[in-house]
Amino acid sequence: MWWHRELARRPRLRGNRPLEVTCMTPPPSPVLPRTLAADLSTYADRPGTPVRIDGWVHRRRRLSGLAFVVIRDRSGTAQVVVRDEATLAALDGLPEETTVEVTGTTSTNPQAPGGVEVVDPQLTALTDAAATPPIELWRPKITAGLPTMLDAAPVTWRHPRQQARWHLAAASLHGFRSTLDAAGFTEVHSPKIVESATESGASVFEIDYFGRPAYLAQSPQFYKQVLVGVFERVYEVGPVFTRRAARHRAAPGGVRLARRRARVHRRPPGRGRCSSCRGGGDGRQHPRQSRIGRAAARHRGAGRARGVPVAALPGALEIAGAPADEPDLSPAHERAVGAWAREVHGSDFVVVEGYPTAHRAFYSHPEPANPDWSRSFDLIFRGVELVSGAQRLHRYGDYVQALRARGLPLEPYAAYIDAFKSGIPPHGGFAIGLERWTGRLVGVDNIREVTLFPRDLHRLAP
RNA sequence: GGCCCCGUAGCGCAGCUGGUUAGCGCGUCGCCCUGUCACGGCGAAGGCCGCGGGUUCGAGUCCCGUCGGGGUCGCCA
Numbered sequence: 001m002w003w004h005r006e007l008a009r010r011p012r013l014r015g016n017r018p019l020e021v022t023c024m025t026p027p028p029s030p031v032l033p034r035t036l037a038a039d040l041s042t043y044a045d046r047p048g049t050p051v052r053i054d055g056w057v058h059r060r061r062r063l064s065g066l067a068f069v070v071i072r073d074r075s076g077t078a079q080v081v082v083r084d085e086a087t088l089a090a091l092d093g094l095p096e097e098t099t100v101e102v103t104g105t106t107s108t109n110p111q112a113p114g115g116v117e118v119v120d121p122q123l124t125a126l127t128d129a130a131a132t133p134p135i136e137l138w139r140p141k142i143t144a145g146l147p148t149m150l151d152a153a154p155v156t157w158r159h160p161r162q163q164a165r166w167h168l169a170a171a172s173l174h175g176f177r178s179t180l181d182a183a184g185f186t187e188v189h190s191p192k193i194v195e196s197a198t199e200s201g202a203s204v205f206e207i208d209y210f211g212r213p214a215y216l217a218q219s220p221q222f223y224k225q226v227l228v229g230v231f232e233r234v235y236e237v238g239p240v241f242t243r244r245a246a247r248h249r250a251a252p253g254g255v256r257l258a259r260r261r262a263r264v265h266r267r268p269p270g271r272g273r274c275s276s277c278r279g280g281g282d283g284r285q286h287p288r289q290s291r292i293g294r295a296a297a298r299h300r301g302a303g304r305a306r307g308v309p310v311a312a313l314p315g316a317l318e319i320a321g322a323p324a325d326e327p328d329l330s331p332a333h334e335r336a337v338g339a340w341a342r343e344v345h346g347s348d349f350v351v352v353e354g355y356p357t358a359h360r361a362f363y364s365h366p367e368p369a370n371p372d373w374s375r376s377f378d379l380i381f382r383g384v385e386l387v388s389g390a391q392r393l394h395r396y397g398d399y400v401q402a403l404r405a406r407g408l409p410l411e412p413y414a415a416y417i418d419a420f421k422s423g424i425p426p427h428g429g430f431a432i433g434l435e436r437w438t439g440r441l442v443g444v445d446n447i448r449e450v451t452l453f454p455r456d457l458h459r460l461a462p
Numbered sequence: 463g464g465c466c467c468c469g470u471a472g473c474g475c476a477g478c479u480g481g482u483u484a485g486c487g488c489g490u491c492g493c494c495c496u497g498u499c500a501c502g503g504c505g506a507a508g509g510c511c512g513c514g515g516g517u518u519c520g521a522g523u524c525c526c527g528u529c530g531g532g533g534u535c536g537c538c539a
Contacts (some may be wrong), residue, residue, distance in 0.1 A: 065496040111497055132490065134472060139500060143474055147531060361539065458530075
């Protein structure tokens, strides 16, 4: 039934195709124009109109002399009422999830969901009778466990709730793109196979590239930095490949939205009022030592933030009840800071900024007045780190110095840092994990529930 | 990498200090029900109790190993 139409197949390049835009759509019907299930209610004033609905048999409910067949398409569900003997018998050959074309007549009925249903239908199977799926899709909620859901992913995603989750992801992608496009950003795409793993050097996917070692890209960051030197403002939406050593936290792949822009030399925008400077308890000089922890009670009530509260790291640690010399927030501490933002500021988001330079990657830009601290931030959403970002070094000399300070050799990074000899403007940016965002937004227990086809240590299919 | 929990029918689970034929709900199949919408009623089929070893007269149950799943802490950007 579905046919595959490739658009923009133009570039006939030798070697691999850098980008391909494809789409899938059902063929046009020779008979009646198709009505989407969700649009059936618009026939409330036109009973008796012939209509055609295409979709899946969502659920059959057989009574003695009639049957209700719920048809599901991309828009929702519609009720079809079968009374005729022969069609009733034919329903036995149309189990749930079989694709069918239904032609019938609209009928208004207060007992029908949405007030309009299809009567006197003809049902034509467009595929063979579907096998019984392991997931009971007609239930309001999926009752299967995670492994079952993932094994049956092609069917699991048909569940209306699952579909809604991905629609949310797709809408987020759209919002990200349209916002940045409007701000003068250019969308780019970077190679996913790279020569060396400069980002962390640690957990990467090594692959065989025509007989020599190569790696799956952990991050498009280098290419974005270079392209800031071309477009000033760039962003990319694409997969990243990170390999976590931890047994159960492994989540290679996943979509990240990342942007980078020129001329970021201030701290990230935010409310900022909460990160007022003051001497902290750990004796270190932080450029904006926060008093949030101690003053949390006093901020209560006054802190109905319209924006997002911003906490400097020492203040955030204090809020979380963590030791003042921790270089980062642990997951438990992130939860505590998230709860604080919710309670005190009524915000699901909170920015934590100013991490110790020594504990961020070498390319992080230090505060010029206080190089022990970096111009970096995390955005915490409902207690989990959602966004990580920083201003990055943009001068060649700074890179050399940063690598030397860490005792790292220059040679492996040559290809990376050489680009900064050619006038890359000051810049910074951030990245956000799509699934982490939607997962947290809809409140799933496991991020894989919002990942279309997740990969983990043991899962390579479907 | 440490610690904790779980693998029993297509799906979700129960099965007590070891005991005779391994149960329940949903689904599936059959019969019945003229307005269901998580429809309802009656009946049936469906199991190498993840895998390997051990203890025992006897193991779904106890022990060891292994594979797989989940959680948590650590490591790591």
